[in-house]
Amino acid sequence: MDLSTSMRTDMCGQLGTADVGRTITVCGWVDRRREHGEHLAFIDLRDHTGVLQCVIDGSRDLRSEYVARMTGVVRPRPEGTVNEDLGTGAVEVDVETVEILSKSEPPPFPMDERTGVDEIIRLRHRYIDLRKSRMQRNLRTRALINSTIRKAMERQGFVEIETPMLIASTPEGARDFVVPSRKEPGSFYALPQSPQLFKQLCMVGGIDRYYQIARCLRDEDLRADRQFEFMQLDAEASFVSQEDVFEFISSAVADVAEVVTGDRPGVIPRITWNDSMERFGNDKPDMRFGMELVELTPIFEGTEARVFQAECIKGICLKGGVESLSRNQVDALVEDCKRWGAKGLAWMRVADDDGSAKLEAGVAKFLTEAEGTSVIQSLGAAPGDMVFLVADTRRMVQRVLGMLRLSLGRPAVDEGGFKFVWVVDFPLFEALGDDGNPIPAHHPFTMPHPDDMDHFNAGGEALHEVRSQSYDLVLNGWELGSGSVRIHRNDIQSRIFELLGIGKEEAQSKFGFLLDAFKYGAPPHAGFAFGIDRLTALLVGEENIREVIAFPKTQSGADPLTNAPGPLDATQLEELGLRVLPQAT
């Protein structure tokens, strides 16, 4: 692309032997200078395209990060001085004029890409950090992903609609960020956790296929994969089934993966929520590696061993674990499992017993020979392996072994390729809440599975059996996003509210505008949303979404660059009708 301007003819990183003889002007930052006395200096000038060696005859006060404009003739480097490691390493510029556009203090951290720098220092001076190739690559890849998503959605007939940032607070879900109203003191707007309700209104409004690359805000604790504010591809379509949604989203995601990695993923496999819980111990399976949870409950039916008298027993096998795990590490794993809620972690080594595998150490002495043999066979264990068993409630076994599997086997973020998977058939209700009412696993507008309507109508215990038409997209163990077929029928919606213990009045006050809209001809509709920060981070091999966000916040929710959040002055508070309580000590 031609990026020339009135100030420059070329970009530093784009010059090569084809340009030899041309008089060019480049602008950029001084990456490094190498001075050889009064009559020779090498200045590496950097812009976002790369670095160019500029040769100056005479001394100039050009220091690190000075902004300079240099004009000169491109020439081949003298024989034996070509730098193979540099894109522009075959040429250099014989500088005729140098203009210092801006001076710089020495940067607060090395611009050198080899040394890691404490993140708080990078964030405090993010404007400098952004000059480095890592952030340039990450942000430019992110931009490419956004534009690829837009093309994919528009190709499929989706219309970009912008929904408001200042909305009414809806009490469901995450904690809202709120904004005080000046014109109505004592009242507040909420910032959207997602455009969920608006996109459904768009369906009632005949938009047919809506999408938006939307900013969403949730006031919950931050993590490596969570910020207060994040971007989602948000989409919704009318007269569609779950299958149609899979088509739309898979197509967009495949385009993105292809444009970033060069490889187009095949058809994205599916796993039911139940299988995922049983085999991987969570609802966001990392499919890059095996070490699946193996059902061992039948082996221990009627066992004498007290530790294995439990509702559920599962195990995992760590290949070569005898070699790779020290006794201290094993003890630490046991402690981890207890912290995760298990009563304990049973482990055993698989030894070679005259050519056949045999369990020893750990809890092996509590097992009968038949039990031991069955465990080995079920887990496919071989001598040298380490096996881990957890006995507890089914839920706890899944949870603990699922986490143990990840801590033992999870590959680094940039290893193991990109394994997308659809998780389908989530339960409609997660569990019973403290008030005895079921808790929705998704949101209360999720359509029950058509095959489970009998259970749904029956109520009571049968409700646990009801699946929903909701689905998640998972990549390498990260939840990228989720979606569902929505309820568009008043009778089903009323029934849901009734089951959730939400009365007519409450429903009206919380979601009245949506329920009202549904009275006026709501098409069947379904949708999805996936997180762009997460997708980008994984595709560029970053284990932290802060690395793909220009100006992120720290884990405590602060911005070290602008010092947000900060107090308001008295006048502002007055105008908003707010008073701040003294901090409790």
Added chain:
RNA sequence: GGUCCCGUAGAUCAGUUUGGAGUGAUCGCCACCCUGUCAAGGUGGAGGCCGCGGGUUCAAAUCCCGUCGGGACCGCCA
């Protein structure tokens, strides 16, 4: 709300386990030298509230308590 890890020069780290003389190294920075370097090289120099506060001790970067900041995770994130 909880668990764990980290905090020493502008940067990256050692030193902390087992308290003991003056906290070192590398990079960067400043000055000078140097005409083919590219992580240039050479000589010299500056630069430290060992995060902060308290305690133990004859003596604390080191041990203890608290606190602040950063990170990973659990809870939370319909």
